[in-house]
Amino acid sequence: MRVTIYEVGPRDGLQNEPVTIPVEVKREFIRRLADAGLTTIEATSFVHPKWVPQLADADELLADLPRRPGVRYPVLVPNERGLDRALARGVTDIAIFGSATESFARRNLNRTLDSQFDMFAPVVERALAHGLRVRAYLSMVFADPWEGPTPPEQVVRIGRRLLDLGCYELSLGDTIGVGTPGHVERLLDAFAEAGVGMDRLAVHFHDTYGQALANTLTALRRGVTVVDASAGGIGGCPYAKSATGNLATEDLVWMLHGMGVETGVDLKALVATSLWLAERLGRPSPSRVVQALAKEMR
Structure with missing residues (x-):
């Protein structure tokens, strides 16, 4: 078995940092991640700088980003203006970011649960016409801070609509990290019952309650083979405190390698990258594996 890791550190990991990180550091971070064997590295986002100031340097970053053969560098694109910028920079892979709940759709997108598709549809249509691959994120799939638990049938309904637009993959996001293995089983079973294969799904877990690895293992045993993760465990969401x-x-990677699952990732090189980044962020990595291996690497 082989698992594809969708590395989100440079975008989702860094977007909530309070201190502006130099573009040179971001560029070097991405280069080191590729050196460690990661083949999908989400580089940045074309969201308006007013909303995510940390990623205001997206154009500058992409202009001089060293590209490695066999490595994809997707970019989050919130709307058609973002798509215009992505096309101008020669981006080949984009992602859109949807909500599974009404409250988060209004706060994050300034849209209703259903009207968010009025924004996504032209983006996906134009992107596909230009030969781009389009991924969809779906946030708050288990619960949100305002509405509580998210009904699985609602997640499936919104998720299928995103896939039907032409997205090749749907990443299921536990944005506030409240999910458990039981939640994962029920949601993936609901997608399967609706005719959505596990090959169309990815998982994106936050570790708020320490459940991220257990949830990932549950998804893998249900047949999911694409997992979002962030080097060093950095990240958060500016719209969900x-x-x-x-x-x-x-x-x-530690868990997968221990299971005999292939990832193509050099774990020591990845740990060295997170230690390097932690020095620049001015705080230790929250990753338990980084902490453990750092002692051996000294």
Whole structure:
């Protein structure tokens, strides 16, 4: 078995950092991630700088980003203006970001649950016409801070609509990290019952309650083979204050390698990358594997 890791550190990991990170550091971070063997590295986002100031340098970053053969560098694109910028920079892979709940759709997108598709549809249509691959994120799939638990049937309904637009993959996001293995089983079973294969789904867990690895293992046993993770466990969501760090890529790789699952990732090189970044962020990595291996690497 082989698992594809969708590395989100440079975008989802860094977007909530309070201190502006130099573009040179971001560029070097991405280069080091590719050196460690990661083949999908989400580089940045074309969201308006007013909303996510940390990613205001997206154009500058992409202009001089060293590209490695066999590595994809997707970019989050919120709307048609963002798509215009992506096309101008020669981006080949984009992602759109939808909500499974009414409250988060209004706060994050300034749209209703259903009207968010009025924004997504032209983006996906134009992107596909230009030969781009389009991924969809779906946030708050288990619960949100305002409405509580999210009904699985609602998640499936919104998720299928995103796939029907032409997205090749749907990433299911536990944005505030409240999900458990039981939640994962029920949601994936609901998608399967609706005719959505596990090959169309990815998972994106936050570790707020320490459940990210257990949830990932549950998804893998249900047949999911694409997992989002962030080097060093950095990250959060600027629109959901209860969202803490992402599943650490190192913790994921340690588990997968221990299971005999192929990832193509050099774990020591990845740990060295997260230690390098932690120095620049001015704080230690929250990843348990980074902490453990750092002692051996000294």
